Amino acid sequence: MGSTSSTLLKIPNVEVLMQETGFSPAHIIRLHDRFKALDKEGRGHLCPQDFGAIKELAMNPIGDRIIGAFFSPGKETVDFHTFVKILAHFRPVDKDRPKEPNSPEPINSRSNKLKFAFQLYDQDKDGKISRDELLKVLRSMLGMQVTEEQLESIADRTIQEADLDRDEAISFEEFRKSLEKVNIDHKMSIRFLR
Amino acid sequence: CQWLCKHLWENDLLLLLCAHLLVALLVLAFPKCSVDLTGCELRCFYFQLTYQQKDQATITGDVCSFGWIIAKEPTSLEEELKEIRRNGSSQDLDGSASLTTGPSPSSSEFEMSDTFYFCRRGIESIVDDEVTKRFTAEELDSWNLLTRSNYNFNHISTRLTVLWGLGVVIRYGFLLPLRLTLAITGVSLLVVFTTMIGFLPNGRVKNFLSEKVHLMCYRICVRALTAIITYHHSENKPKNGGICVANHTSPIDIIILASDGCYAMVGQIHGGLMGLIQKSMVKACPHIWFERSEVKDRHLVAKRLSDHVKDKSKLPILIFPEGTCINNTSVMMFKKGSFEIGSTVYPVAIKYDPRFGDAFWNSSKFGMVNYLLRMMSSWAIVCSVWYLPPMSRQEGEDAVQFANRVKAAIARQGGLVDLLWDGGLKRGKVKDTFKEEQQKLYSKILVGTQEDRSRS
Secondary structure: OOOHHHHHHHOOOHHHHHHHHOOOHHHHHHHHHHHHHHOOOOOOOEOHHHHHOOHHHHHOOOHHHHHHHHOOOOOOOEOHHHHHHHHHOOOOOOOOOOOOOOOOOOOOOHHHHHHHHHHHHOOOOOOEEEHHHHHHHHHHHHHHHOOHHHHHHHHHHHHHHHOOOOOOEEEHHHHHHHOOOOOHHHHOOOEEOO | OHHHHHHHHHHHHHHHHHHHHHHHHHHHHHHHHHHHHHHHHHHHHHHOEEOOOOOOOEEOOOHHHOOOOEEOOOOOHHHHHHHHHHHHOOOOOOHHHHOOOOOOOOOOOOOOOHHHHHHHHHHHHHHOOOOHHHHOOOOOOOOOOOHHHOOOOOOOOHHHHHHHHHHHHHHHHHHHHHHHHHHHHHHHHHHHHHHHHHOOOOOHHHHHHHHHHHHHHHHHHHHHOOEEEEEEOHHHOOOOOOEEEEOOOOOHHHHHHHOOOOOEEEEEOOOHHHHHHHHHHHHHOOOEEEOHHHHOOHHHHHHHHHHHHHOOOOOOEEEOOOOOOOOOOEEOOOOHHHHOOOOOEEEEEEEEEOOOOOOOOOOOOOOHHHHHHHHHOOOOEEEEEEEOOOEOOOOOOOHHHHHHHHHHHHHHHHOOEEOOOOHHHHOOOOOHHHHHHHHHHHHHHHHHHHHHHHHO
């Protein structure tokens, strides 16, 4: 709607953003519109309440954790750049991208997608999913529908299967190994149109 | 004597109306031509969005995906989890499972990848969700020369700007004063005549006159907005003793429906001009107005409605069960109150054509007066009204199911999206019950199969 060039010019450092995330200019514009729509008071940044206003997200059992993933520790606001960078994790993997030896790993690589999923579990960011953290995730996904014992047995079984170095916690490498066969690209990607 | 007065009035009005109709015809012809003329230009423009930069990169985009940024896969929680697990556990833990030829994979226990489904759905809803966009005006594919529909006002071409300027002059200089006079005439006639009719004794004459007066005044108001309405299936028009339900986009809906038939309105008594109109209307024929305090009392409301409906001499009630204005792309949850009363329901679908003027009232953005001015300075309000065949509650159907059935019929006819969400979400928070539904679904997949295992 209207001319795109001026909208793009209004966003600071948009070329760097496109370079890092791999979004096309058209995507950036639509994401910018969405950002503005969520930022109801026009402050230029989003706070947790703005995310909380999205009804479908409020309904999601792990909605709070997903919102938390947008805010780096200590920060109370999300600006447009961070917003796009986090969403870039969910771009489908570029299959025909040539492997340049010195370029940094793209944000939407398989590994980075796994890291994003890992941090949903690992809330204290110590690099390991402890039994407690696993229990908390299970509790949010299952609510009051299961008993404490059932939860604990599920958690114990999961740790038993994935924990290879027997330290009662799941590190990122163990996490990655246990999800080797899962089609991460398909399950952790959103089909952006155009 | 009254007939004579009316006729005299109408003669003057007739002249005014003729002039106005001429203008309305011109107006109809003009935006169509202008949009078509510039249509080619607009399309060329949209197909070639240029990004001015030092390296002069050009992008191409197409018009039809405005409003959609992602394609959501409509798979359910169960299907997704099964697929994830099928991929993940190609090496089964117990060899026997691979021998069984069942459709479901061997292990339906918790996997770490289960969170992927919820995570993805969460991110999808951050990027694009179904509810938030129902409360803002619909986006158009091509510009209809109204500034309010142009979200990023930029200079596209001189010719378009000139046309737009001409449009402004015509709309604000010519159409708006004409429409305002018509509106004022219509409203004052309504108040004056209904008060006069109120002095007559109750009877057939009174009902007949009140019907004529109401219709005449509403039709003047319709002209005042230059509303071009197409009524479909008039054989299904609501009859006495029934309830008419329709989807709600703006207060104009009332005028549109009431200019084709007589209804008893339901609503809260306001102060000021609205209150005056309401009080005088109720003198001519029985409408149902509630005091502010009475609105909360659901039983009282239901009782008054059912009393009205039982009396076959009274007009059909007009109700908008969504409870709030939605932007005419979807129909949201119907409140069950009006469906509990037990009389015949006459559904009506109203669909506006947004190209000539967007009728949606965003009450958080614009007040009533602002909204009416915007309506009167659009090109025209073009809409279609479909009268659907009457429905009644069937055996074994409760009010909620009945309401959903009616809602589905209206959505289907009007080409609107049928949503289960409550229009009250415009202002309120999501109830926790929705989250619990998701949790229940997921736990059934996990725990349900565990119980099976322990049994076997």
